[in-house]
Amino acid sequence: MFISKLKQALICLKAGRVTLPYPYKPSPPPEGFRGKLKVDIDKCVGCAGCANVCPPGAIEVIDFDTGWRRMQFHLTRCISCGRCEEVCPEKAVTLTDQFELSTNTKEDLTVAIEVYMDTCQRCARCFKPQHPLDKMMVTGFRK
Amino acid sequence: MLTSREIIETLKTKFDKQILKAEEKVSNQVFVAIVPDVLIPVICFLNQSFSPRFLINAGTDVVQQDGKYKASYIFSFDSEKIFLCIQVAVDSTDPNIDSITPIIAGANWSERETRDLVGINLRNHPDQRRLVLADDWPQGLHPLRKDFPYDYKPPPEPQNKVLLKKRPEGTKVIPIGPFYPVLEEPAYxxxxxDGETIVDCDYRGFYSHRGIEKIAESKLTYNQVCFIAERICGICGFIHSTCYCEAVERAAGIEAPLRARYIRTIMLELERVHSHLLWLGIAAHIIGFDTLLMQSWRIREPVMWLCEKISGNRKTYGMNLIGGVRRDIPAEIHDEIVRVIEKIERETVEVIDAVVGDTSLHARLKNVGILTEEVARSICTVGPTVRGSGISIDSRIDHPYAAYELVDFEVAVETGCDIWARALVRLKETIESIKIVKQCLLKMPDGSIMGEVMEEIPPGREAICCVEAPRGEAVHYVQTGPDNRPYRWKVRAPTYPNLQCVPYIIKGERIADVPIIIGSLDPCYSCTERMAVVDVKTGEEKIYTKEEVMKR
Structure with a gap:
């Protein structure tokens, strides 16, 4: 009994101080951390592949009309699995190392982008313009 | 040794025409369809001649295909490494079936769950109360039937409340829960x-049933289910996603590359290391030994950082997909992994050395919460709980998955049957897990981490997979379906059979020991919204609803 208690005390003494000084000092996550997602509006072609694979359904695709698509990324639902990053053909979606997401307003956690697209002559639905220059020809394209 | 062919032959010679179909759909997995009338004779016969271990009972709605509900009773032949699935189809107009609980006590909850969710009524079941469904769920509505929309919210019917057992004469009632005070999880x-001694108990749980199976069957695709499977448990999530992926891979005949299997093994064992150290801390906290809590969690923390480095997240690794894993473990971090786990090994050995001789721990843990071998076998208990009672069941050996066939390790078994024995099993397993990780890092071959996955997984196939979680054995049963999603996905977490033995192991014990006895099973529930109040003067009980609580 006595020897056990001595051994236990020794373990505690050896351990020393182990808590990190976070949040007084930043504690950067390791490389490859799956944090808050970031969308590059210049790269996104609006293919909605990310919305297709997203397990919690955090990506919403709204087609306003035949050439105008809105992609909404609801970070409140996001589980940071990184499937969107994996399937994105244009590498438009990336996961950053940001993890401090607490906020007072829920709207802060919705990222929305609007993509101008070509219209299919047959089904009249949106599709990706063939060439980046074609994008500029689409009605309503803005810089 | 018994083979799958022999099992089929024996059943066919004994029951002849009453066996409708018997085939080995997946290697070492036998599926036998029988007529409902011979269910009890077949189960009795199996029990007497081979005594297989009962795993789960899964109900499936196949009304659209052939107008029937199907009940699948899954058994395990541990030393032969075979799964046997007895399937009975009952007519949808008269869904009644004989209960097997009088023969196998461990089937109690499993059968009640099938009745609640699929609506197959049980004849001769000793407990006809509802188990999984909420107290205000309408009578006659069964959520896992295919005609029940996954997002339908039925109007509440408060009169269906489950009545717990009346207290026996001469006893008093002590409620523990519904918010379990030491594990901070909901169970009542x-x-x-009688004085300090516990005479009997009753249990009500499933307050946080989330309907994961339903959403997987109706909304998600195969690869999306991997992520919801990982969220079944906050501690052993990777186990569930591995189990689901392996079950689908077996059903579809997809081969995961060897490197991916090794990576799965490494992650599973790292998860076991941190889960056991977590349990050690919680168990010590329950008995008021907070020094051990602090130290074991300090030792545990580097594993979490290691997992964060490998997978990109501390806990939900998100590494599994059908056919392989998403992230490689590059050669550059092998040294770091070895350094971290060797430090953990050294420190864990130190802790073990410091606590095994502690007589104050012996006084609290030895000869308390006795789980005898007979009870453990009849309730079909799994994991460290049963290995502390001298029964060597470990699905890493019995039903190998990932790369466990290719690594050497010992199964820790203790014969004390008490909490102390269960603690020793877990401590030994921690050390064994570290050995497995080291072996895997040495043996891991180069190559791809994702196998060839077919465009569409063919519907109508079935498979079972068992994975040894830190708490015991998780069982997943998958039946593939159309639209790129499982038709039926049945999950049994290890706490499911383990909790059923609580009434047996707390009988005759003192109230003060109950938290650590329940804690020694390493139970895992999840959130609640009600509370129970016992009026001390009259002894009357009243359960307050959420609305009443809010009003106060």
């Missing part, structure tokens, strides 16, 4: 006590 144990 109603203890009947």
């Amino acid at each position: 144990f109603k203890l009947f006590v």
